[in-house]
Amino acid sequence: MSLSAIIECVFFTAEAPLSLDRLCELLHEFERDEIKAALNVLVQSCDERDSGIHLVEVAGGWQYRTRPGYQTYVTRHIKAKSAKFSQSALETLAIVAYRQPITRAEVEHLRGVDCGGVLKSLLEKRLVKILGKKDIPGRPLIYGTSKEFLEIFGLKDLKSLPTLKEIQALEDVPHYERQEELPLGQVGVSEGEDLPLLFEA
Amino acid sequence: MSLSAIIECVFFTAEAPLSLDRLCELLHEFERDEIKAALNVLVQSCDERDSGIHLVEVAGGWQYRTRPGYQTYVTRHIKAKSAKFSQSALETLAIVAYRQPITRAEVEHLRGVDCGGVLKSLLEKRLVKILGKKDIPGRPLIYGTSKEFLEIFGLKDLKSLPTLKEIQALEDVPHYERQEELPLGQVGVSEGEDLPLLFEA
Amino acid sequence: MHPGREGVQHHGRDVEPALLDGIGESYSVHFDKFDGPMDLLLHLIRKNELDICDIPIAVITRQYLDYIKLMKDLNLEVAGDFLVMAATLLQIKSRMLLPQVEPEEGEEEEADPRAELIRRLMEYQQYKEAGMVIGARALLGREVFVRTCSDPELLAAQNVEGPLEVSLFELVDAFRILLARIPAEHFHDVAAAETFSIADCINEILSLLQDRTTVQFDELVRDELTRERVIVTFLALLELCRLKMIRIFQEGHQGGIWFVPSVTQESVADSLLTSLE
Numbered sequence: 001m002s003l004s005a006i007i008e009c010v011f012f013t014a015e016a017p018l019s020l021d022r023l024c025e026l027l028h029e030f031e032r033d034e035i036k037a038a039l040n041v042l043v044q045s046c047d048e049r050d051s052g053i054h055l056v057e058v059a060g061g062w063q064y065r066t067r068p069g070y071q072t073y074v075t076r077h078i079k080a081k082s083a084k085f086s087q088s089a090l091e092t093l094a095i096v097a098y099r100q101p102i103t104r105a106e107v108e109h110l111r112g113v114d115c116g117g118v119l120k121s122l123l124e125k126r127l128v129k130i131l132g133k134k135d136i137p138g139r140p141l142i143y144g145t146s147k148e149f150l151e152i153f154g155l156k157d158l159k160s161l162p163t164l165k166e167i168q169a170l171e172d173v174p175h176y177e178r179q180e181e182l183p184l185g186q187v188g189v190s191e192g193e194d195l196p197l198l199f200e201a
Numbered sequence: 202m203s204l205s206a207i208i209e210c211v212f213f214t215a216e217a218p219l220s221l222d223r224l225c226e227l228l229h230e231f232e233r234d235e236i237k238a239a240l241n242v243l244v245q246s247c248d249e250r251d252s253g254i255h256l257v258e259v260a261g262g263w264q265y266r267t268r269p270g271y272q273t274y275v276t277r278h279i280k281a282k283s284a285k286f287s288q289s290a291l292e293t294l295a296i297v298a299y300r301q302p303i304t305r306a307e308v309e310h311l312r313g314v315d316c317g318g319v320l321k322s323l324l325e326k327r328l329v330k331i332l333g334k335k336d337i338p339g340r341p342l343i344y345g346t347s348k349e350f351l352e353i354f355g356l357k358d359l360k361s362l363p364t365l366k367e368i369q370a371l372e373d374v375p376h377y378e379r380q381e382e383l384p385l386g387q388v389g390v391s392e393g394e395d396l397p398l399l400f401e402a
Numbered sequence: 403m404h405p406g407r408e409g410v411q412h413h414g415r416d417v418e419p420a421l422l423d424g425i426g427e428s429y430s431v432h433f434d435k436f437d438g439p440m441d442l443l444l445h446l447i448r449k450n451e452l453d454i455c456d457i458p459i460a461v462i463t464r465q466y467l468d469y470i471k472l473m474k475d476l477n478l479e480v481a482g483d484f485l486v487m488a489a490t491l492l493q494i495k496s497r498m499l500l501p502q503v504e505p506e507e508g509e510e511e512e513a514d515p516r517a518e519l520i521r522r523l524m525e526y527q528q529y530k531e532a533g534m535v536i537g538a539r540a541l542l543g544r545e546v547f548v549r550t551c552s553d554p555e556l557l558a559a560q561n562v563e564g565p566l567e568v569s570l571f572e573l574v575d576a577f578r579i580l581l582a583r584i585p586a587e588h589f590h591d592v593a594a595a596e597t598f599s600i601a602d603c604i605n606e607i608l609s610l611l612q613d614r615t616t617v618q619f620d621e622l623v624r625d626e627l628t629r630e631r632v633i634v635t636f637l638a639l640l641e642l643c644r645l646k647m648i649r650i651f652q653e654g655h656q657g658g659i660w661f662v663p664s665v666t667q668e669s670v671a672d673s674l675l676t677s678l679e
Contacts, residue, residue, distance in 0.1 A: 001270060005253035009271040010278050012254050012549065018278070026278050045250060052206035053213050066547045068540035069202060070210040074547050076227045078214050081543035088437040090533030098532060104371075110526060113438030113483040116371040123371075123571040130570045132361045141363050146569070152542045162535055164528045214547045286568045288576065295577035302604070302645060311580065332608065333647040333664060343645060348612045354570045359605035365581065368574045 003030055004038040004045075011042075017061030017151065059150035060157055092118045093127060093145070097161055100144035101131045107143075119143065127152065204231055205239040205246075212243075218262030293319045294328060294346075298362060301345035302332050308344070320344065328353065435478070439487030440526040442469060447523070454523055457516060459498055463491040494519060598631060603638035611648070611663050618660055 010026060011018065020039070024032050039055075039062065046054040053064050066074060074080075085093070092115055095107050107115045122128040129146040133139040145158070155161060211227060212219065221240070225233050240256075240263065247255040254265050267275055286294075293316055296308050308316045323329040330347040334340040346359070356362060436442040446465050447454055467488060473480050497515040540546045603622075610617050622635045639661060642648045648661045 002251050005251050005268075006271060006274050008253035009267040009275050012265070012267060013275050013279060027274065049246060049250075050203050050206055052208075052210035063548060064213070065542070066210045066213060067206075068545045070207060071545045071547075073207050073228065074210050074214050077211065077219075078216070078547070085537050086437075087441075087530075087533065087537075090537040091437065091530055092533075094529045094532035094536055097536070098529065110522070110529060111438055112440040112487060112522070112526065113481065120368075120371040123569075124575075126569055126571075130363055130574075131355065132357060133363070141367050153536060153539050154542060154546060155539075162532070164532060210547070213549055286572070291568065291572060291576040292580050295573050295580065298573065299577055301608070302647065333645060336644060336646050343647065345608055351609070353568070354573065356570070358609045360602060360609075363570065363574050365574065365578055368571070368578055 002038070003027075003034055004041045007035065007038050008042055011055065011062065011064050014063070017058050017063040019061040022061065056154070057156045058154055059147050065154075088113075088115075088118050089122060093122060093149070096122070096128050096143050097145045097149065097158065098164065100158075101134070101142040102144075103134055103140040103142055105140065203239070204228075204235055205242045208236065208239050209243055212256065212263065212265050215264070218258075218260050218264040220262040223262065287319075289314075289316075289319050290323065294323055294350075297323070297329050297344050298346050298350065298359075299365075301359075302335075302343040303345075304335055304341040304343055306341060436469075438481075439466075439484045440523060441530065442466060442484070443487070443523060444527055444530065454527070455520060457520065457523075459491065459495050459516060463495050466491055490519065598634055600634055600638045600641060603634050604642060607638060607642060607648075607661075616660050616662050 006027065007023065010023070018026075020032075020036065023039075024030075024035055027035060043055045045051075051067075052070055053066050055062055056065055058065075071080065088111075091111060092107060095110050096102055099106065099110075104115060104119055107119070119128065123130070123143075125148075126146055127149045128143050131142045131144045134142045149155075150157065207228065208224065211224070219227075221233075221237065224240075225231075225236055228236060244256045246252075252268075253271055254267050256263055256265055259266070289312075292312060293308060296311050297303055300307070300311075305316060305320060308320070320329065324331070327347055327349045329344050329350070332343045332345040335343050350356075351358065354362075436445065443462065443466065444454075446452075446462055446469075447457065450461065450465075452458065452462075470480055470484055470488060473484075494515045542548065607617065607622065610622075619635070619639070623632050639648070639650065642661075643650055646664055649664045651660045651662070
C-alpha cells in the first residue's frame, strides 16, 4: 500500500477538489513532502499511460477529471449539463472575474447595458457571489467570482485566467494603421453629412 | 484516444456498474471483441501499477472501486464531506439573520410550521445562538446569528448582509426601457439635415 | 465564435430600400442580436474595418442609427440602453461639428470629443474577448466530467457533516421566497438602507458583543456623533436592556456608560437543547 495509492483512493472518492493543505490534514501521518511527491507520481502516471482521466489542479485543489474530448462517449450514459452561456453572461462573468470586487453599476458602465438580470442568473448558478458591501455612499453590493466558477471553467485560481494582454494577442482582427482616408467612399457618407431616417415621423 | 481510454472515461462517470452488454450498446461503433480486450487492458493496468482503485466485476457489471484496505483513509475524508443546506434550514437561518433578535414562536409564525428541530440543528452547527430570554410571559428564548455565521458567509458584520431590496433590484427593469418613442424624435432631425441644437455645449 | 448569439436572419427584400441606401449594394441583412450598444458599435467598427482609435463618428453614428431603425422595423425590442448610446453618439458628432475652440494649455488630450467613448470601447472589447476565451474552455459538465458515485459502503459511512456550503445569495433568496409566500400583513421591510435604524443598531451592538464582554457607549457613537445616531443608539440599548440581553453600568454620576451581555450563551444553550427535544 503506497502513499500514492492512498492518495488515489482519497481523490477517487472526493466530491470536490482537495487542496494540498487539506490532503496533508487528512493524511496527517505522512509528511508534506512525501505527499507532494506522491501527488506528482499520480499526475505523471496519468500522463504516461494513455489514460482517459487525469489529475488536474482546479479551484485551488486537485481533482480527477476526464480529459476533454471524450464527451461524445460520456454523454451517452450521463446527461451533460446544458452549460450554455450566452454572450452577455460570458461578458459579465469576464468583467466580474477580472475586475472583482465590482459593483453592478461598474459592470453596467463597462457593458453599456443593464446587467441586473444577468447578475442574478450568475448568482443563481453560483458562478458569482456577493462579497459584501462597498464602503461608499449607498453601500452597494460588491460581486466576485465563486469557487464554482473556477471548478466549472477548470481554472487553478484567478491568477490563471488568461491576462487581457494575451487575449489581445489572440485576436485575429488586424490592427489598422491610422489612415488618412477612411473607407467612407464605399458607403457614400462623409463627415458632417446626412443623418439617418430614424427620427422621421 | 484509445478504446481503453474511452472505456475508462465511461466507467469513471458511471453511476452504477455497467455490464459488458450495456457497454457494447453505449459504444456501438466498436466490436464486442475489441471492447472485451480493452476492458482487460484496463483491469490489468490497475493491477500492474500499484493503484488504489481497481476495475472489478460486481452485480453483473464492471465498476471502479477503491481496493479493500484503504477505508481508513477514505472514510476520514468522506466524513468531512461538506454539508448541504436543506431549504427549511436555509429559510429558518434567513429569518433569524434578518429578524434577530427573534423568538422561536416568531420564526414559526413566519414559516407556518414547527421549527424546533431546525433551530436545534442550527444551534448545533453554531450558526445560531441564544441571545437571552424575552421579558414576556413564558420568557421565551431569543435567537440571533453567531460569529460563525458571519464567517461562513464571509461577512464583516451584520450590516453587510444584503437586503431584500438589493436582491429585488436585480430584477428591476430600467425605467427607460418601457418608453415607446425616443425623445430625440422631438428635435425633428431628418435625412440630409444638419445636427440639432439639442446638444449644444 | 459567438457562443450564444442568436442570429436573426433577414433578407433584404423585406427591408425598406431607403434604409439600405449607402450601406452596401446587394445588402442581405444578417441581423445579429447585439448584447447592447457597445457590442453593436464594435461590430460596426469591425465590419467597416475601422481603427477603433480613430472612429469616423459620422459614419458610425449613421450606421448605428440605421441598425436601431432596422430593429424597430423587425419589431425587435430596442432596449433603452441603445437609445442612450444613440444620444451619446449624436452629442459627440455635434461637438465635432462645432468650431474647434482653441485648446488651452494642458488640456489638449481631452479635446477630442470621442476620447471617452473610445476608451470605453477598447475596454469593453477586452472583456468581450475575455468572455469568449473563457467560454471556449472545456467546461465541467459539458466537455469534462468528474466522478459521480461513491462505493456503496463508503456512502453509508457519511453521516457526520463537514463544513457548510451555502452562499449568501441563497440565504437572501430563501428569505425573499419566504416573504413572497406569507401574507402581506406580516411583511415589513427588513432593512432601511438610507437611515440608521434601531434594528441596525441592535445588530451592530450584538456583533460587537460577540467578540467582547464589555462595550462602552461612547465607542458606538464615536465615529458618527450626530443627534440621530446618539438617539438611535440609546433607544437600541434600552430595547436590548428590556429584552434582558444586556446589563448597563455607569461609572458614577456623568461617568461612562458600559454594557455587558446579561447571559452567557453556553449556559442557556444547554437548557435550550433539552427543551427542544
